[in-house]
Amino acid sequence: MDAWWNEIWNGLARLFIQPLFYWSVILLFMLSIRRIKKERRSFGTRVFDIFAEGRSTWRVSVVGGFFLSLLAIGGGIVFTYPFLLLLSVVTVILSLTLKLTWLSAAYTFGLTYLLLLMAPYIPEGILPDAWLVVLENTPLTGVALTMSVLLMIEGVILAKTSSRRTFPERVKGNRGKMVGQHRVKKLVLIPMVGLLPGGMIESFAPWWPLFSIGEHSYGFILVPLLLGWEWVARAQTPKLVAIKVGRQTTAIAILSFGLSVASLYVSILSLAAVAVSLLGREMIYAVHRIRENRQPFFTADHRGVRILGTIPGSPADEMDLLPGELILKVNAIPVTSVEEFYEALQTNGAFSKIEVRDFRGENRFTQRAMYEGEHHELGILFVQEAVREQIAE
Numbered sequence: 001m002d003a004w005w006n007e008i009w010n011g012l013a014r015l016f017i018q019p020l021f022y023w024s025v026i027l028l029f030m031l032s033i034r035r036i037k038k039e040r041r042s043f044g045t046r047v048f049d050i051f052a053e054g055r056s057t058w059r060v061s062v063v064g065g066f067f068l069s070l071l072a073i074g075g076g077i078v079f080t081y082p083f084l085l086l087l088s089v090v091t092v093i094l095s096l097t098l099k100l101t102w103l104s105a106a107y108t109f110g111l112t113y114l115l116l117l118m119a120p121y122i123p124e125g126i127l128p129d130a131w132l133v134v135l136e137n138t139p140l141t142g143v144a145l146t147m148s149v150l151l152m153i154e155g156v157i158l159a160k161t162s163s164r165r166t167f168p169e170r171v172k173g174n175r176g177k178m179v180g181q182h183r184v185k186k187l188v189l190i191p192m193v194g195l196l197p198g199g200m201i202e203s204f205a206p207w208w209p210l211f212s213i214g215e216h217s218y219g220f221i222l223v224p225l226l227l228g229w230e231w232v233a234r235a236q237t238p239k240l241v242a243i244k245v246g247r248q249t250t251a252i253a254i255l256s257f258g259l260s261v262a263s264l265y266v267s268i269l270s271l272a273a274v275a276v277s278l279l280g281r282e283m284i285y286a287v288h289r290i291r292e293n294r295q296p297f298f299t300a301d302h303r304g305v306r307i308l309g310t311i312p313g314s315p316a317d318e319m320d321l322l323p324g325e326l327i328l329k330v331n332a333i334p335v336t337s338v339e340e341f342y343e344a345l346q347t348n349g350a351f352s353k354i355e356v357r358d359f360r361g362e363n364r365f366t367q368r369a370m371y372e373g374e375h376h377e378l379g380i381l382f383v384q385e386a387v388r389e390q391i392a393e
Contacts, residue, residue, distance in 0.1 A: 103228030109147035159246025168309030180298025252280035314379020
């Protein structure tokens with residue numbers, strides 16, 4: 001039992017020798033800084049705090065990492081340093097564009113899988129011979145299984161995305177006018193405990209590890225897996241996009257997982273699992289682009305003023321005003337433009353009562369007292385620019 005505890009502590013320590021752990025922090029910082037600069041240009045203020053791209057995901061991340069760890073340890077999926085280095089290089093290269101689209105497991109693990117297939121054809125001298133042997137003998141079924149579960153985690157988190165925590169933007173539409181859109185994106189770090197060859201733990205059952213490689217004793221390693229996605233919602237509400245894409249991603253992940261399990265008996269099916277993930281991902285993008293090639297949702301509306309977004313923690317956020325809802329009246333005064341909204345807001349500086357039309361087409365009222373030091377314009381973001389909107393935090 002002492003050997004197990006020793007390997008557990010060693011596995012935790014091995015986290016700090018992996019480049020993906022440090023790159024995840026650097027990448028999250030760069031994404032946040034770029035986004036904050038864009039928010040200040042568009043709205044005159046920062047909307048979300050730094051590192052917002054990685055928040056509100058830790059529960060699903062921990063639960064997903066737990067099940068991935070059970071799969072890896074229980075199924076005997078072994079990770080080697082050459083494989084982890086290859087996966088890290090692929091992940092870093094794909095993330096250099098600073099577009100989280102490419103950090104889906106379908107791409108990071110899918111491309112790593114394809115590179116492993118090419119390992120036998122790498123010319124001598126490019127990599128150490130020992131590394132080539134290890135890469136050539138990497139169990140592809142384990143790679144496909146891990147990819148499928150990560151894709152499932154991606155679909156679940158995406159479907160649960162709140163429209164309050166997507167990122168509003170102002171862009172020029174096809175006709176040259178400003179329109180609004182939301183960027184649904186997240187960067188998630190999944191902590192996964194896997195097996196590493198050459199430790200102090202001996203096999204405790206004939207079937208463990210199922211995918212043996214290298215020595216016959218094993219240790220633990222905590223692997224930080226980067227998972228990301230990025231979708232633009234312009235013709236639809238961000239919540240609707242998140243639900244649709246999340247469900248489609250989950251469906252593809254389930255199919256890929258089934259093929260990965262079947263590859264235990266027919267090895268070529270692991271390649272089919274990767275193909276389903278890659279092609280399925282591209283198909284989801286194609287369908288999404290068709291849906292988005294319509295009239296923008298966040299535009300001027302003659303019936304009222306469309307909410308593009310709200311600043312987290314602001315009075316508007318606490319009043320439960322949601323992106324996409326239509327403001328009809330402020331303090332009982334009808335409003336059809338941003339200027340009219342501000343004028344109506346000032347008629348009662350100590351109290352705000354707003355009538356909005358929700359996504360079901362029903363009217364509802366929300367109200368709140370205003371206090372000294374709070375955001376004097378409620379913290380609502382609109383598609384239309386106004387002089388009074390250029391405010392400081």
